[in-house]
Amino acid sequence: MAETSLADIIAALPSEDSWGPSTSNETTLNGVPYAPYSKGDKLGRMADWTAEGKDGRDGRGGRQQYNRNYRDQQVYGAGTSSLFAVQLAEDESTFSVVSNTRDSAKTRFGRAGTFARGRGQRGGRGDLRGGRGQFQRVGGRGGQQQYGQYDTRGGRGGARGGRRFGWKDYDKPQRNRDASVNIKPDWKLLEEIDFNRLAKLNLDTDDGEDIESYGFLYYYDRSFDKQPVKTAERKLNVVDRAAYNVTTSSDPVIQELAEKDEATIFATDNILSMLMCSPRSVYPWDIVIIRQGNKIFLDKRDNATLDMVTVNENAADAPMDASDGSKDALNQPSALAEEATYINHNFANQVMIESDTQKVEMTHENPFYNPSEETEPPASKAYKYRRFDLSLNDEDPVHLVVRTELDAVQKNAISGEDQFITVKALNEFDHKAQGSGGALDWRTKLVSQRGAVVATEMKNNSCKLARWTVQSIMAKADVMKLGFVSRANPKSNDRHVILGVVGWKPRDFAQQMNLSLSNGWGIVRTIADMCLKREEGKYVLVKDPNKQILRLYEVPAGSFEEEEEQGEAGPVDEAAEEEE
Template structure:
């Protein structure tokens, strides 16, 4: 090679040209051989490599110019002829285009594939083994069944659960209260910040107790295992749930300097479980001197029990096209609230001779001629220490409710019970959240049904559990109530009742009471930093954000704003 290299150097020195010469001239050859261009990136390798992977030189459509081969088309690389056509380096990014129709290979999931995987795959296994039964199973999967399987995610045809959820129209819900222009927004906190708060406090202490209770009817516990149904009775009773500022006992405790912060269990549980909420809600906060009162508006949505609020596809709101829909969020909430109130009365044994009485009589009921009978409730005013240091004490008094008592067979003592009810409207309707039929599955798949309700009604169950823990009740009884006819909401039956201890149920739901107390303490600190006046805390209807507004002192008193949207929607 040395003499050849010297000849090339001599040729460059005389002619000043580099590259191949005209082969027709004697000067265009070197030792009788035409000159072949080369690149600096060329490497000496095998003359012929038969061990390489032929698939690497072909693309996924079978053409000869595969990805690996195409990327090597640089100047002079892999030249197989003595005089190749010179190409610029900018042409290396071009590739051939195939205009032929794209024929998809036959797969087990495509139409006509011959094998359909359903259930536990028995048909597929039979076809793979060549058995006659498996082949018959594969041939029988025609019509709608085979179409459902073939329209899978591979060819993106047909409607499947969760497919194109991004293309759904955004639901713009209305706020629970109309934000007026003269309201001044003071703070805005997103749920991510609220979820990181934490405050450990003790179990609290009882200050005073009022009312009376009946004993729980244990026959409802046996109905869950026997899968029997009991018609739900609608009672003519008087229920009272006054707001914090309208409670005479709280006013007496506030005058006695028993605490600085006052609330009811309904309002406080809404605030403690704020991060689980989806629908809009609002809490009115009144600061009078150095005291805070967490109130609710008349007809506020806090008084209503939502249905499937946390479902992936919650019930659809009422609009012009579905005015007669009985499964809208507002109508379902009103139905659930009525069921809860009546089931708490039906689940007890109304016997005035065997009645558990607290220290004082009911503070809200005054017997009068023509007035309906009182629905028995027990009220315990409990105090919690929210102080961060001994120098700055901070106490909260909350009014809690108890629904019944139950005799403990071992100790003979009375255990306090909280009674609630879940309602099933229609497992086939939109917004059911994938729940299975209670009527058919409650006695065999109770755990699966409860787990589904924990997912679809996470906020509601968390609030009920928080209220039971605040009241320091011993047991929770949750009834499962279903419509007699899914198309009508007037008649219901009680299918069964399940019982839990509040603390254990909170652990199953991953409910953190310390996080709830951290949220309460943060809101208290924000309001304590403001001057005296009236404020409102509003959860955004479409975002995971709560906002604190300063409102005029006369707000929510004389205007008609206290009527909630739920009641308007529930009207026929």
């Protein structure tokens, strides 16, 4: 019997009972697409249909991997994976996936629609700690992006050039500031206005007209404009002069103008600038609003925070208070505010050329200075009472009278005419300390990088500089002088030196800061309308200490007068007054 091979046995079996594929004499390559490969290709998977995708990229959008040793050789089989693509059946061609999610484009850190674009303000901060909303121009027809909207990963704000969180910046505790005034239970909450609504208000007004002018002005000493030599820095001297910051209702001139029915709204430039620049504010403040008849008086309380000059209020990492864990008593917000107020008072008096023969007299004398009671000479100050038209139509006229202030006068270098100027001072405490806001060293950078120094101050002190600019524009000042004053020793706050003075035209400076006066007038008119539609009485507008919200309260008459009496008289005297 002949030997039978295993192949002959398998071939003799019937095909329907066989367990393997049917045999064929043809090659297995016939009818099957063949994809050659290069020696440089990595065969990491048995079958990888996504290794080569559209335009040479894989399914995840990454680059096609190749071995650099074979980069000059021909890549075999490129694009042949499409031959193995599964052809959809006819009944599947009309199939679609239903999704209830939005079709808006997503960025790396969330949807693009989560960023607020519009006429925002630059300056301030608003991260996950409940701070303030800072804006930064990102281009495109003045569009701006709000910093305060980060995702939970603490990443970049969705746009190139956005600020990253620092090391464990997301884990810092939220700062809880105290309100500037104690909210009592008998106060009635009337309105709550967030800063986003305030930033959208707009009201165009005229340049205003002068009604009365009081006081006098000395000439400005131009020698301060020259950069001092390092070996002979100018020291900031203590110059005691009588200066006043009388509130609106206590001003005798405003009282006379109110009796003559000159306007509907009365205010001082200090109070009005705070209200107009409120969307930039961070620290708490309050304004007392008194309605008498059809008139509105914007007042401030005694020793109010409006009288203090803040330092680095809008910095990304503002100075910390003792309650926040700061152990540096010199660089706490309250101490820095007192230091800055002291510097501004003395600096404005020091840069004057005090001469009785060379000074500009206003129409009337200083209304607050009494020679028989004051021991110090009056400071160079001119008070101009100016009127602005805030009317929306001719049928319902609304005018505002504001007391503005000018600090000095100087001769125009070209025409020789007198120019009115305002004098303010920026102060540097320690550029290496916490709360400095990344400020440069003024002693070395003020001359060579003055633009960078000013830009940093615009960012860290947006609210303060905006208020000074608004006050200068309302006073119709020709020039605004900004002095740069630094500590002689960063560890001591009692000795200072003047590093330089720079002058700007107020409107040009406002344009650099992206400051809109029409927005400020819109805020004033809106707050006034809220009070005019209500009954006569006293109201308080309070900035929330930890949120970007303004709250309007109705308070009982004589609320703050009682607090003042308690500070001056004892409880026995008060009881005696009640019995009488």
